[in-house]
Amino acid sequence: MNARNLWSKILTVAGGIGMAVGAVDPLEGSLLILPGSGLLALGVWLSQAERRAIACKVWAFILIVAGMGAMCGLGMAGGCGGSSGRSIWWGLLVLPYLIGWSMAMWGPGSPRWLAVLGIGVGVWFLNLTFIAKGGVSIVCGTVGALTIAGSIYRLWAGRRVKTMTVVA
Numbered sequence: 001m002n003a004r005n006l007w008s009k010i011l012t013v014a015g016g017i018g019m020a021v022g023a024v025d026p027l028e029g030s031l032l033i034l035p036g037s038g039l040l041a042l043g044v045w046l047s048q049a050e051r052r053a054i055a056c057k058v059w060a061f062i063l064i065v066a067g068m069g070a071m072c073g074l075g076m077a078g079g080c081g082g083s084s085g086r087s088i089w090w091g092l093l094v095l096p097y098l099i100g101w102s103m104a105m106w107g108p109g110s111p112r113w114l115a116v117l118g119i120g121v122g123v124w125f126l127n128l129t130f131i132a133k134g135g136v137s138i139v140c141g142t143v144g145a146l147t148i149a150g151s152i153y154r155l156w157a158g159r160r161v162k163t164m165t166v167v168a
Contacts, residue, residue, distance in 0.1 A: 008046035012111060015039030019104060020117040024124065030068050030097070037061045037104050044109045053109025060104035067097020088135060098143045106150035112158060118151035 018036025022029030041057035070093035074080055081088035104110070105118035125144025129137045 004046055004048075008043045011039045011043030011046065012114075013043075015041075015043055016111070016114040016117065019101065020114075020121055023101065023121045026098070026101075027071075030071065033097075033101055034064055034068055037064045037100065040104055047109075049109045053107075056107035057104060057109055060100040060107060063096040063100025063103065067094050067100060070094050071097060091135070095139075098139065102143055102147045102150065105147060106154045110154060112155065115151040115154040115158075118147050118154075122147035122151060 015036045015038070018032045019040065022032030022036060026033075037057075038061055041054075041061045044057045045054050074086075074090060074093065077086070078084045080086040080090035102118075105121070106115050110118075122144045125140050125147065127144075129141035129144065131137075132140050
């Protein structure tokens with residue numbers, strides 16, 4: 001195994017684990033999710049995967065950066081909703097963070113084990129639906145359900161490709 005492939009595997013594993021562990025608490029865990037998504041994108045790029053896998057991981061990283069920037073900006077401005085003076089709809093600016101995280105977990109170029117972790121974290125997000133209140137619970141449930149569905153699809157599609165190549 002050459003050095004490039006070794007570093008690709010190391011960065012992919014470190015990034016995937018960072019993203020899965022950070023998702024346990026999406027707010028404070030963003031400090032693990034951001035570098036984890038960057039490591040994952042770099043690992044996929046080093047592996048010289050197909051262009052759509054690299055593009056997916058890079059776009060996921062960009063979405064996470066944009067969503068985290070909005071989250072930090074809203075936090076510094078006093079939040080949104082309630083007595084902050086800003087509408088709760090300002091919270092939609094944080095959605096790219098959640099979309100990017102989900103995309104990175106099960107998108108093209110994700111290893112099989114990361115899709116399995118995506119199912120576990122998606123179940124955790126579904127559980128957050130019962131803990132959170134208001135619109136946040138709807139967002140958590142939706143992200144959880146989409147992550148589970150995407151991860152199952154990724155596992156199914158990978159299995160289908162393997163059986164097709166064995167038969168052919």
